[in-house]
Amino acid sequence: MSAPASLCLLRTSAIGDVTHVVPLVRTLQAAWPQTRLTWIVGKLERRLVGDLPGVDFVTFDKGAGKEGFRAVREALKGQQFDALLHMQVALRSNVLSLAVKARRRIGYDWARAKDLHSLVINERIPARTGEHVLDATGSFCEPLGLKQTQVRWDIPVSEDAMAWAHAQWPGDRPTLLVSPTSSHALRNWRPERYAAVIDHAHVRGWRTVLVGGPSTYERTMADAVMAACKTPPLDLTGKDTLKQLLAMLTRAQLLLTPDSGPMHMANAVGCKVLGLHAASNPDRSGPYSDRRWCANKYDEAARQYLGKPASDLPWGTKIEKPGVMDLISVDDVIDRFEAAAAQMGY
Structure with missing residues (x-):
């Protein structure tokens, strides 16, 4: 088909999912450099991707209540798009999509549509199972006649941000970043287990760095990890x-984290990821480019908590049960750490 004049992308959150949209933006820009792209994105998430070149951003502040919806309607007032790529099925997003005037409204297939999603779209992406979330996001270009065959992020990082990162630790000693907290509490590992891996990495000569957001929840986890560390x-x-x-993440060699936004940020800049997976399937939501270093207990969790192998579960099933992450032992993670370190020559 000929290049559309304008497209609107709707994916407001969360950090990992927004990171998955960036390769789709690159695919659209490579095929149709003259097409005007507008992306409705969350307030926090815009801080990560809002400087992508060639994209107009409209911020949705979900914390602002009705005012957040009104601000999006005002920003889009008078605009007509050739198509809406509606990549979020939550009820809030489905309501938000009504602010977008577009003849073609492309959304999820029947199996993945929920919360009235089917009422606000008139086309669907191909119905597939067994694919990574990033590939599902990439398939939103297929009804437009394109195919995402390459995955490229190139999220801008300013010189000031790089200078700040360099100032935090000098030299080129191998570095393990630990981001211990997912927004889903049942995906989190025990603080003392993170501490045991941090101590192991320190003995092995690695620098270790603890990172996380400013919330009380994340500060509490960080304090518990710090208290349990020998070093x-x-x-x-x-x-x-x-x-x-x-x-x-561009400076670090390895990130240790549960299924979370930083996992996908790390993957986007080429940092190896030691992902902790028992509550979620790494083949669906793990680090897209390389899952060799993940500690994967998803199948064991399926058998123990749901009474069947992972291969028998509907694709995308989450096993967010109390204690599920305890299936991942310290030895499991140290094994993956050593495998990744050996592959990198450390």
């Missing part, structure tokens, strides 16, 4: 911005 890591919890975290 405390450099604690930068709550001290960085998203761009500064991205800059640190």
Whole structure:
């Protein structure tokens, strides 16, 4: 088909999912450099991707209540798009999509549509199972006649952010970043287990750095990890911005984290990821480019908590049960750490 004059992308959150949209933006820009792209994105998430070149951003502040919806309607007033790529099925997003005037409204297939999603779209992406979330996001260009065959991020990182990251630790000693907290509490590992891995990495000559957001929840986790460490890591919890975290991830060799936004940020800049997976399937939501270093107990969790192998579960099933992350032992993670370190020559 000929290049559309304008497209509106709707994916407001969360950090990991927004990171998955960036390769789709790159695919659209490569195919149709003259097409005007507008992305409705969350207030926090815009701090990560809002400087992508060639994209107009409209911020949705979900914390602002009705005013947040009104601000989006006002920003889009008088605009007509050739198509809406509606990549979020939550009820809030489905309501928000009504602010977008577009003849073609492309959303999820029947199996993945929920919360009235089907009422605000008139086309669907191909119905597939067994694919990574990033590939599902990339398939939103297929009804437009394109195919995402390459995955490229190139999220801008400013010189100031890089300078800040370099100032936090000097030299080129191998560095393990630990981001211990997911927004889903049942995906989190025990603080003392993070501490055991941090101590192991320290004995092996690695620098260790603890990172996380400024919330009380994340500060509490960081304090518990620090208290359990024999040799405390450099604690930068709550001290960085998203761009500064991205800059640190470009410098670090390895990130240890549960299924979370920083996992996908790290993957986007080429940092290896030691992901902790028992509550979620790494083949669906793990680090997209390389999952070799993940500690994967998802199948064991499926058998223990749901009574069947992971291969028998509907794709995307989450096993967010109390104690599920305890299936991942310290030895499991140290094994993956050593495998990644050996592959990198450390």
